[in-house]
Each structure stands twice: as C-alpha cells, then as structure tokens.
Amino acid sequence: MARIETLKNELKNQAISAALITQNVDIFYFTGSMQNGLLYVPVAGDPIFYVKKSVVRASEESSIEVEPLGRMRTLGDRIKAHFGKPSILGLELDVLPYQLGVRYQQMLNTEIKDISSLIRLQRSVKSEYEQTQIRKAAHLVDEVIQLLPSWISIDMTEVELAAKIEQYLRVRGNINLNRMRGYNQELALGMIASGSAAATPTYFDGPAGGLGLTVASPQGASYKKLAKNEPILLDFSTVVEGYMVDQTRIAVIGSLQDDLLQAYEVSRNILREVEKLGKPGVSWESLYQHALQMVEQAGLQAHFMGFGDDQAKFLGHGVGMEIDELPILANGFKQSLQENMVIAIEPKFTFPGRGVVGIENTYVVKSDGLESLSISSEAIIVVEG
Amino acid sequence: MARIETLKNELKNQAISAALITQNVDIFYFTGSMQNGLLYVPVAGDPIFYVKKSVVRASEESSIEVEPLGRMRTLGDRIKAHFGKPSILGLELDVLPYQLGVRYQQMLNTEIKDISSLIRLQRSVKSEYEQTQIRKAAHLVDEVIQLLPSWISIDMTEVELAAKIEQYLRVRGNINLNRMRGYNQELALGMIASGSAAATPTYFDGPAGGLGLTVASPQGASYKKLAKNEPILLDFSTVVEGYMVDQTRIAVIGSLQDDLLQAYEVSRNILREVEKLGKPGVSWESLYQHALQMVEQAGLQAHFMGFGDDQAKFLGHGVGMEIDELPILANGFKQSLQENMVIAIEPKFTFPGRGVVGIENTYVVKSDGLESLSISSEAIIVVEG
Known part of the structure; x- marks a missing residue:
C-alpha cells in the first residue's frame, strides 16, 4: 500500500x-x-x-x-x-x-x-524487491553469456542463435513477452544480429537494427549466417517476475578490425565516465551530453547510436517491467536522477555494411554513482573461427 | 493499391x-x-x-x-x-x-x-496471398503436431514443452510476436497447459487459462509437470510473413476419462456443424448460438468456454496479422459472414481441477461453407505413459 x-x-x-x-x-x-x-x-x-x-x-x-x-x-x-x-x-x-x-x-x-x-x-524508482528481481535477471543473462562461446558457430543463422538463447531463458522463467509502453513498439527478446544485418536501420526506437525475418517484423535476428571477423551484437534481456534487465555484449568468430575495436573501447570508456557522473541530482540529459562529447573527441559522431538519418538521439533508458521506462538520457530531459532509478546505458556505434559494436549495462543509481546490476565480463567474446 | x-x-x-x-x-x-x-x-x-x-x-x-x-x-x-x-x-x-x-x-x-x-x-476478408501465408503457417504447426508424440514425456514441465515448440517454429520464421489488437491483451505463442493448470482462469479473453510462470504474466505455460491421464492443451499458433494460424489439439499421456472424451467429441461435432453452416450471408452470432444449442443438448453448458463466472461468451474469432481480428462469433454480432473471411473456431470445455478439452481449426469462408486451413489430424495425441 x-x-x-x-x-x-x-x-x-x-x-x-x-x-x-x-x-x-x-x-x-x-x-x-x-x-x-x-x-x-x-x-x-x-x-x-x-x-x-x-x-x-x-x-x-x-x-x-x-x-x-x-x-x-x-x-x-x-x-x-x-x-x-x-x-x-x-x-x-x-x-x-x-x-x-x-x-x-x-x-x-x-x-x-x-x-x-x-x-x-x-x-522509475525501484524498491529493494524490484532491484533483486533485476539482479536475478542479470544473473540469468550472464549464464547465457558464459555459454555463448560453446553455442556460437560459423554455420548457424542469427535466428538459430536467438532461438537457443530464448529456449534457455524461457524454461528459467522468461514469460516470452518483452513489454514496451511506446505505441507500436515491439521487441522479441532483443537484437541478435551480425555484421551488415545488425547495421540495417529499423523502425525500432533504438541504436541497433537488424534485418529481421520478414518485412512484417523488420528488426532483430534474421536468416543471415554468422560469418568470420564480423561483430555479433548480443543485445538481449530476460524477465524475472515481470522485471527485465537489458544488456549488450559483442562476440566475434575470429577477430575484429582495429577501428571497430577502438570504437568498442570508446563505448566502454563512456560507461566508466557515466558510472561516476550518474548520481542523484544530476540531470538526465547531462549524461547524454557528456557521452556525446567523448564521441566527438573520438571522431565517431557519424556512427553513434545508428548512422546518418537513422541515428537514435539518446544514451540510455529506464528499465523495469517495461523496456522503455523513465529516465530517458537524451537532450531536453532536464529532470534529475533519483536514488534507486534503474537505467540501461548503451553507447553503440554503427558501421554500415560492417556491423554494430558497443556495450550496455543495467545500473541502479546510488548516492555515489551508478552501481552495475549487470555482472557479465565486458571482454569481447572471441570464438575460434 | x-x-x-x-x-x-x-x-x-x-x-x-x-x-x-x-x-x-x-x-x-x-x-x-x-x-x-x-x-x-x-x-x-x-x-x-x-x-x-x-x-x-x-x-x-x-x-x-x-x-x-x-x-x-x-x-x-x-x-x-x-x-x-x-x-x-x-x-x-x-x-x-x-x-x-x-x-x-x-x-x-x-x-x-x-x-x-x-x-x-x-x-477480415483475406486475399489469396494472405490465405497462402496462413496455409503455410498451418503446415508448420502440423509439423509440430506430428513431432509431439516424440517430444512429450511425463517428466517435463509445461514450459519445457512450450520452449521446444517455440524453438522449432522460431527458426522456421516465427517472429516471436503474437500480435493482438485489444488493449492489454498479450499472448506468448499460445496456451500449452495441462490438467488443473489449464483450467485455471486468467485475464485473457479466451476460453482457456493457464497458471503461467508468474503473477506478472498469469496465463499459459507454467512449471507444472505433465502428468498421466490429464488432458494436455496444445493451443498455439505460428506466424508466416506476419500472418498467423490458430489451432488447438489435445494430447494425453495414458488415457482420458470418458466424460472428457465425450466432451471432446461434442467439440468436434460442433466443428462439423458450423463447417456446413458457415457460408456468406450467415450472421456471426448464429454460429455461436448454434454451438450453444449443441452444448445444451449435451448438458455441458456449465463447462463451455471456461467455467462459472469466468466463461468466455464466444465461439471463434478472425485471425490474420492479429489474433483477435473480425469476425467475432458471439451474441450481438449480427453482421454477415463474407467470402474469404478467415476464422479460428474453438469450442472448448473446462473441467475445474481436471483440465480443458476441445479443438480449434482455422477456416476460410467459401461459398459452400467453411474450408479448413488447419490440416492436423483431429485424433487425440496419445503418448504411452
């Protein structure tokens, strides 16, 4: 009550x-x-x-x-x-x-x-109970991350990998509904997409795209096969007692070219900076603006959160029972962070024809900065090719 | 155009x-x-x-x-x-x-x-192209039906069976979104539910319920294990190029008691009757009313489409890109059937504490009656227990 x-x-x-x-x-x-x-x-x-x-x-x-x-x-x-x-x-x-x-x-x-x-x-401000559910979800997502090196192979399609992840999480409590509040917004698990397919823009209000299986759902995993030396975007969530975590990691069969590796490092550096800045009282938009400065210093602004006309202009979003909760880390949002808000922060870079690299953790706002609820290693998942 | x-x-x-x-x-x-x-x-x-x-x-x-x-x-x-x-x-x-x-x-x-x-x-009136997609979906659903005897076992949970079905369909084009138009209505694949769990009422506007995995999504598959001599409700769809089919079959490990078998036969008889009646010009509500008469003759009105206060008062619904399309076969809908409308018809009987039996086919309205797009055998799927 x-x-x-x-x-x-x-x-x-x-x-x-x-x-x-x-x-x-x-x-x-x-x-x-x-x-x-x-x-x-x-x-x-x-x-x-x-x-x-x-x-x-x-x-x-x-x-x-x-x-x-x-x-x-x-x-x-x-x-x-x-x-x-x-x-x-x-x-x-x-x-x-x-x-x-x-x-x-x-x-x-x-x-x-x-x-x-x-x-x-x-x-947007989560109780201890709610944070605990999101932590549990983060543990389940990490179980998948640890299994992925044994699951990923060069012959499989994106959707085969997505289906394997879905099945693993489903029997462990995933309700197979990724609730979104926005009109017309839909999400099936997340974005499991590789190389050029991941860089394909979509209607989804997010940084990554995905070819999808059909024009009738033009986003996320497609029939494209995983190939060597391409970034494989692993942006997915799971739901525990209605509460979601949102996390992104990158895998590769073989190795990534230097400019993609550098962009990935920039995305990690952005997380390190906003973890320190994200305290109660700080404005939502200031985190986005700080990230944007770092992106410009790295000369990557054309690739940030999408490419060209299809760039998404935000850095992160609240997550809880819906994946598009408050706060919104974007220009125009002058409201202040409050203690115990839970936010997914997802700096990503799109390289048309080549793929998407970036990272995403789900955080809770604490008095001295952001505490990560995501527990997965941030290292790129390398699979022998 | x-x-x-x-x-x-x-x-x-x-x-x-x-x-x-x-x-x-x-x-x-x-x-x-x-x-x-x-x-x-x-x-x-x-x-x-x-x-x-x-x-x-x-x-x-x-x-x-x-x-x-x-x-x-x-x-x-x-x-x-x-x-x-x-x-x-x-x-x-x-x-x-x-x-x-x-x-x-x-x-x-x-x-x-x-x-x-x-x-x-x-x-609600489907083109040849649209009917073809729904036929393809019906074929995929039938592939699963044929595999189910080798998948179902007494040790598995409802959600393990659901996850297996989901994975099979996912890699064959299912977008993992079952679109519904109604406010607050959600559906994850369908209802894979057994015995008393299937008979549990839910918020869902349909005849069957399901315990679900959590109060945060109180419907469909649960952690309940499949048990001997209980009806296993297999109400699921798949999506091809955005178009869905909707179909229900019943399985059992062992055998069903006579009254459940009789109720199942009544549901099949209802389908046979409405297949003949469902012609262009016939009112939507008349099909529901005809089914209701047959249910009353069989003395099963207390069990029809749910139980007690939680009965759903309809016989079928249009299906296409959304699972809750027009027509609606229910009282008060005096509109007429039109050629090439596609309708899922689903007479079902709920026995509290024991389970749900019934059947569902997806049909297209033709000049001489309903043509089934569903191709699966209507026999109860019996698994040795």
Missing part, C-alpha cells in the same frame, strides 16, 4: 481527485495482480480494484480490495455512489486508447487529466 | 475526407512496409507515407510514395498544403493512445471520427 500512498500524494499535488488505472502493468504495480480490471484510486479513501476476469484469481493476488466489475454500464454510478463524483479524473493517456478514454470520461462525466508521467516517474 | 482503393470507397461512404493510419499492422497492410511513420490517405488523390525511421528501408518496401516525416510540428501544415484541410479525419481510435489522438486532431484542426471498425472489417 506504500505505492498507493505515494500515488495519492502525487495526485493531490496536481489537484487530481482520483485515478482510474487501466493498463495491465500499472495495475500489477499497484495491486500485485494482473487480472483484467480497473483500479480506482481516490485521493481520500481506500482504492477498489474492479475485476472483470478472473475475480477469484485477483482476490488471491491483490493487495487492494477486489470487487467484481459487473456490467460496465453501471460502473460509473457505482463509483460515484461509493466515492462521490471526481472533479478531475487522472488517466494513463499515453497508453489508453482514445475510444476508452472518451468512454471513461463520459462514464464519470468529469474532466480528465493525463497521469502517465506521474506514474512512470513513480515507477 | 487495391487495398487503398477499397479504403477510399469506405471513407467516402462514411463522409470522411481522409484517414491518418498510425498502427504498425494497419500501416503494413496498406503500404507493404512496417517502418515507423504515418500514412495519410485522402478520399481524392494519392496517399503519402510520412516516415520517421527508416526512410531508406520504407522506400524499398512501400508500394505507397514515401516522404521523410521531418519535424512533427510542421507535418500538419505540410499535409494541409498538399491535400487541403480535411473536414473529417478518420483515425484508428480503438488502438491510438488518447494523447496522440488529441495531438493529431489539433495538428489538422479538424473533426475526428473512428475508422477502426471499417479497417478491421476490410482486413
């Missing part, structure tokens, strides 16, 4: 009378249950989780009082009878479909206001 | 001046590309696909003229300068987030109208 109290305070600060929480991940965050329903949180009084399906299961899981949702058309009157009519209703307008937004507004016949930033900001 | 012409005619019929298509799947349907952008379709004149990322890749893939999207704040003026100001703008208000709906409405300073039903109805 501490999470509900924090939410209530934030609502009060913004003069919002109540929140109607509708998104499955946010509902899970506040109730402990992901059953299908609507969570009503008044600024004054106890919240109610109105559940459509399954009421039995929600009652077992939820820390909030559960009531059957019943008929949708009577819900508005029930809420008004129990809580009074809210003068301003908060909704997650970043994810709630327009149709439903109108419906809930009419149901309570009230003014509506977006509370998505407020919820996303609250969720 | 035939798809664009159909859309234009529908817009004209509803007195809508232009559509702004925003959802990735709809964009792919109309352009042939799934790059990140916005598709503007005027009733009069040629459409333009404004692409944010990747412009290069969209230009190669799209059958529609591509222009770089550029700065979002100037897009409205560019559209108005090129096409004139639309008096009514159509948007996919079933999926478009509220925030974005408001933004696009303000960008073109116009009245907006929901065109999601119109687009979903158009997409």
